[in-house]
Amino acid sequence: MSSLLRQHAEDQYAEELDLLAKQDTRPRPPNWKLSPWAVATYLLGGTLEDGFVVTPKYIGNRRLMEIAIATLATDRALLLIGMPGTAKTWVAEHLTAAVTGDSTLLVQGTAGTSEESVRYGWNYALLLAKGPSREALVPSPMMRAMTTGKIARIEELTRIPSEVQDSLLTILSEKTMPIPELNLETQAVKGFNVIATANDRDRGVNELSSALKRRFNTVVLPLPATLEEEVEIVQRRVESIGRSLELPAEPPALHEIRRLVTVFRELRSGMTLDKKTKLKSPTGTLSTAEAISVLNSGLALAAHFGDGTLKAADMASGLLGAVVKDPVQDRIVWQEYLETAIKERDGWQDLYRACRQAL
């Protein structure tokens, strides 16, 4: 097993991608490693003709993934929007891995992202020594994607300052990047495209201009629709992460996952699952991704300090950390939830006691 903490999608699922590519007879768009159908199978899982089972990477609405893939097959850019923790980045990574076999061309959007990271920078030593030249140019991931016909990813598009966002306009509509200093330009090779992600929860971000919006097809990734779906997501992810982190603990029982997801869903919707009791919602988003990390930390606790099986006490501190983001308000919300919802529930007493102790 590799010593890397986390492998790229294309490495981790190399076998699946390989087999899919071998058996995929459908037409592929230029520079694509797989046909759109195979990409969809890779993302959503399925069984190949020879009986090989492809694990699902995204559990949820099939139509959304189809729209995303179809978007990439046209030369329109794709914008994935959703609350934090709804697998935007995850989907983007696996899409690029499946389509181009390379998910590394990534621009991380921050308030400090400069134009250089979207277009190109300069090797200043060379620039001073030899003057502006093609050699002195340091291409951005975007530029490399254009020249190789791959897909570039932009994380957190809305955090990038508006003026830097604007430099994307030409790239997205003309598919070229002018280099005025050298009187040159870089033209995109077929297969080039952009996947951006943005979350719609945080305030104070740089709202996209309508000119930029217009150049993206938007897919809104929702929170998991049903308890079963969310449980499945959490279970799969925890298992695979646990494996890569080499946690010695046993994989968590479905029972624990179900309880955890129930807590998350109830707090998120402000209502118990039987729709009988109203609850306060905490300030955090309580996404599925957070549920996964709570379980992981619980597993680690169980493995290193417990007896190796996940117990309510191992989850309690993680739960507390996930729910209570605001020390005053959320604590009240959490306490109320413990007293009104968990306390009386059959078979939940251990979780209740553990959570009371953690508070």
Added chain:
Amino acid sequence: MQAGALMTAHIFGIRHHGPGSARSLRRALEALQPDIVLVEGPPDAQDLIPLLTHEQMRPPVALLIYVPDQPHKAVYYPFTQFSPEWQAIHYALHHNIPARFMDLPQWHQLLQEDPEKDLEEDLEEGLEEDSAGEDLGEAVAEETDPDATAKTDGGEGVEQAESMGDIRRDPLRWMARAAGYADGESWWEDMVEQRRDSADLFQGILEMMAALREASVAESLAVDQSAEQGSEPGTEQEEAKRKRNRSLEKKLEKELEQDLKYEEQREAWMRQTLRAAEREGFSRIAVVCGAWHAPALAEMSPASKDVATLRGLPKTKTSATWVPWTDERLTLRSGYGAGIASPAWYQHLWDEGEQPASVIVNWMTRAAALLRAEDLPASPASVIEGVRLAETLACVRERSLPGLTELWEAAQAVFCFGSDLPMRLIADKLVVGERLGQVPDDTPMLPIQQDIRKLQRQLRLPPEAGQRDLDLDLRKPNDLERSRLLHRLNLLDIPWGRLDGGDHGKGTFHEIWRLQWQPEFEVRLIEANVWGTTLMAAATGRTRERATELNALPPLTVLVEQALLADLPEGIAHLMACLENLAAVTSDIPHLMAALPPLTSVLRYGNVRQTDTGMVAHVVDGLIARICVGLPTACASLNDEAAEAIFPLVRNTDQSIGLLQKGDHREAWQSTLAQIAERENVHGLIAGRCCRLLLDQQVWPADEVARRMNLALSTATEPNQAGRWIDGMLRDSGTLLLHDEALWEILDAWVCDLKPDDFTQLLPLLRRTFATFQTAERRQMGERARSTVRQQGTLSIGNKIGNKNRASNDSLPDYDPARAARVLPLVGRLLGI
């Protein structure tokens, strides 16, 4: 098998609405060149067939079959351009060959309904005569429903998919399941409607349905057997449960049996029609029927059996006509629609015909245009991207052509930033459509229908399926006529327009209407024919009938108001007579008082509508006289609650009488008020208000009122009564208190003289009165009370009431002018003065 198939008949199994079926059928007919076309439809409407190609005919339209003396027993057969039946008849008429309807006639069906159900409905109608409009509508819907669904379920029956698992109800769902589709509708759409090569299509449908019918028969046998078994004794509970289940099963079984019998009758009739056509010597007979029935017509059973099936059916007389229909009624959403989810999309598919590319482009462009009309951005560049995305999406899903789902999802991703809200805005126009059909003028119609059409044309007010606001200026003759038309229709329970009651600040000569024509109005028009042959006569007749039935004043008054708005002179005369009779016998003065304001407003403002107000004036005179006589007694010995009820009536009556500006009325009224004010046993609230009204109208001078106030508030009077008196006097009118010095002083003195205990007891009452004043008024009263204190040094009402406001009133602090003056030069320099 015994009788075998007729060699001359060519069976085309179709779904009742579907552009693909319609196109394939048309093509098949062109190829076959039949010499007669038989269509599944009601023979009652045979004579109406030629109208289909009339140049004024605009689909969607429906055939309406009804029983002439019971018009609410009615059935609709909707047609639109992409209905295969429509295309079949169209083909026949164009090629000058006969076209015939071949379904079981409604004259055998319309009276075959459950007698219990009818009785129930009659009862309901009787109970809720007032809101008969709504009920009647529902009754029509309910009664029509079984027939409508029965008609459609042969073809697709999607709406009943969940209710029963059996094949017969929803044959397509079984095929769809087998093919891996979620529902029958989308499977049929992919397989049939969007198909472009139609060769062998109908043969395929025939074979498929034959297989399904066999399976269905097998299934129902299995059900029968399982029902026979399982009657072992168990515990009591189980027994009860089983009994319940059994009875449910029995019911379902019975329904099923009836359905089967009904279906057999229909198919027998179809076969008989087919045989008749063959006997007449037609050699190439095209038969267009619901796909489900196709096998039954292909394999003819012996004629004698069909004759036996059809023997002894009850018969009644029916009438048929074409009525306009709407896109919305074609959808599943309306109760007795024909059952397709997206008429506008189908229409689009039909219109665009053979070019698949233009289907997508035109749809996307239309979506963009509609979004733009809603002020949402949708640029042509986005349209291009939308089309590309839809096509790619279809590729990803491995469909030959983007369907509505692909187009919809593409539009949402490209135009709407992933959100479905903007798309919902345009969904109705884009998917359902808002068309309203039109039928030729020479369609057989009842006189009242013709009258309405004439009026609609005259007044340039065509019926539309979409909602629309209409602002009428009643000073214009045309608008006035329109208003009368709408009001009269409303009297007949045909709410084509709903009057917007809100005050638009546009004066009494404006009316704002919200118009929307519903196809079922045609049925109500037919019903209205009972009351008269023209709109005016019918509205009058209906009004008279209702007036005679009513025996309480308030609803009668409302009716009078409506009749006046609708300008029905004869009706009004009758109403006034009723009103007078009723007013004479009623001892309920509040009812009389409630009846007065609407009538006076007619008298006062009636001239805008040019209503003849002579009759009204007569009734109003009578009403006022009766009120003046009866009111003093009616005001005697009231409790608080009753007094509160009478209070607004007194106020409104006073306003109405003021409005009339007739001297003798006013005098009579004023003397009544004085009488009440002077009586001993009258509730304080009413007495106070009477006093106040007399003061306002300057019947009593201020000092007289002051005297009465003193009297009413004197220590001998019980404090509660005094407090109510003040309430009646002052409610809603703080300004009077502020500006009438004498009144103020009386009140002030009264408060000052109150004993502390009495004051505490009265405070809540006073507080309630004063709370109705505006904040500014209260503040001014407080200030005024304080100034009185300062001048006179006495304890006054102001002190007691104004205490609360003290803090805010004291916002001007005392200051030393000399010290302030010393700062002024510096301020001057700072400001550079």
